[in-house]
Amino acid sequence: MKLPKFLTKKPKKKHTPLKTQEVKFSYGKQAVLQDISLEIKEASITAIIGKSGCGKSTFLKLISGIISKSHKGKIKIFGKNKTWNKNKLGFVPQELSMIPDLSIKDNINLAGLNLGISERTAMTKAKELLELLKLNEDLDKKPDELSGGQKVRLNIILSLLHNPQFLILDEPFVGLDFQNRKLLWHFLESMKKKGKAIVLTSHLLSETEEHVDRIIILKNGKVFFTGKPEKLKEKLKIKYIFEVKFAYLSKENLQQIKDNCYIKRIPILDHYDKYIMFALESENTRDQLTRLFKKLNLSYEELSLREPNLDEIFLKE
Numbered sequence: 001m002k003l004p005k006f007l008t009k010k011p012k013k014k015h016t017p018l019k020t021q022e023v024k025f026s027y028g029k030q031a032v033l034q035d036i037s038l039e040i041k042e043a044s045i046t047a048i049i050g051k052s053g054c055g056k057s058t059f060l061k062l063i064s065g066i067i068s069k070s071h072k073g074k075i076k077i078f079g080k081n082k083t084w085n086k087n088k089l090g091f092v093p094q095e096l097s098m099i100p101d102l103s104i105k106d107n108i109n110l111a112g113l114n115l116g117i118s119e120r121t122a123m124t125k126a127k128e129l130l131e132l133l134k135l136n137e138d139l140d141k142k143p144d145e146l147s148g149g150q151k152v153r154l155n156i157i158l159s160l161l162h163n164p165q166f167l168i169l170d171e172p173f174v175g176l177d178f179q180n181r182k183l184l185w186h187f188l189e190s191m192k193k194k195g196k197a198i199v200l201t202s203h204l205l206s207e208t209e210e211h212v213d214r215i216i217i218l219k220n221g222k223v224f225f226t227g228k229p230e231k232l233k234e235k236l237k238i239k240y241i242f243e244v245k246f247a248y249l250s251k252e253n254l255q256q257i258k259d260n261c262y263i264k265r266i267p268i269l270d271h272y273d274k275y276i277m278f279a280l281e282s283e284n285t286r287d288q289l290t291r292l293f294k295k296l297n298l299s300y301e302e303l304s305l306r307e308p309n310l311d312e313i314f315l316k317e
């Protein structure tokens with residue numbers, strides 16, 4: 001039986017918002033990205049983290065098409081070359097992108113023009129976003145008349161006027177106080193609920209850990225880790241953080257502790273004066289340490305034995 005055409009139409013193949021394969025990129029002779037292969041799924045929030053200068057911004061600019069210099073490897077946005085799907089992508093740069101001499105209203109119009117949407121659509125969308133991000137200011141004001149946190153929020157709004165399916169935000173939390181960071185997280189979470197794919201970078205690791213589905217760690221130009229934050233703790237074998245404050249700690253004692261930890265592979269994450277922070281693989285490791293303190297005749301106070309947060313995990317790197 002020959003079915004009518006509309007019944008034979010296969011569902012549209014859904015493409016992954018981002019898929020990169022073996023992406024390499026250099027600034028002149030400086031190789032920044034060596035091999036970045038990753039995928040970003042729709043309806044998800046992913047944080048790209050890594051030390052300052054490791055190439056996070058470069059990677060985001062590369063996938064957004066802001067860097068026009070050539071790279072090696074493949075970058076597909078919704079299954080296509082990024083130049084063909086630019087309208088599906090919204091890039092919020094870390095640097096403020098508005099023009100100081102123009103009013104907020106004119107900045108909105110200009111951003112709309114750059115994104116290829118009409119003045120009316122830009123303004124309608126902007127008003128929705130201004131309300132969501134609680135920016136109830138006179139649109140005739142100039143950006144310089146806004147507070148730092150308001151400027152950051154306006155910067156975000158200007159990049160999202162075309163309702164992109166894939167949001168890329170470079171350090172969007174810098175300059176925002178706790179309340180506004182919460183507001184932005186809620187905003188991103190509601191965008192995720194609408195199916196949007198979100199990728200961001202942030203230095204506030206413990207806060208980020210609470211809100212994202214996945215983290216991707218870049219190290220030496222490669223993907224060092226990808227997965228849920230808990231998995232990273234497993235991979236790095238840090239089950240607990242153990243903090244101790246000694247009543248007295250001589251240089252010799254400190255060296256003995258360090259030597260012992262080196263041999264037994266117990267990482268010391270932090271040390272200041274009479275305080276030491278250890279990373280423990282298990283509770284047995286704590287017993288090993290307390291036996292050592294006893295042997296050295298050290299009196300001490302246990303400050304904590306608890307699960308590590310992402311900031312502390314990064315101390316090990």
Ligand SMILES: Nc1ncnc2c1ncn2[C@@H]1O[C@H](COP(=O)(O)OP(=O)(O)O)[C@@H](O)[C@H]1O
Pocket residue numbers: 027032050051052053054055056057058059
């Ligand atoms: N436009 C540029 N020209 C040359 N080198 C650059 C440029 N932008 C960044 N770099 C260098 O590339 C490396 C990665 O930078 P970046 O991507 O900004 O790192 P991150 O965002 O992780 O802090 C750094 O060593 C930086 O100095």
Ligand SMILES: [Mg+2]
Pocket residue numbers: 056057058170
């Ligand atoms: Mg950066």
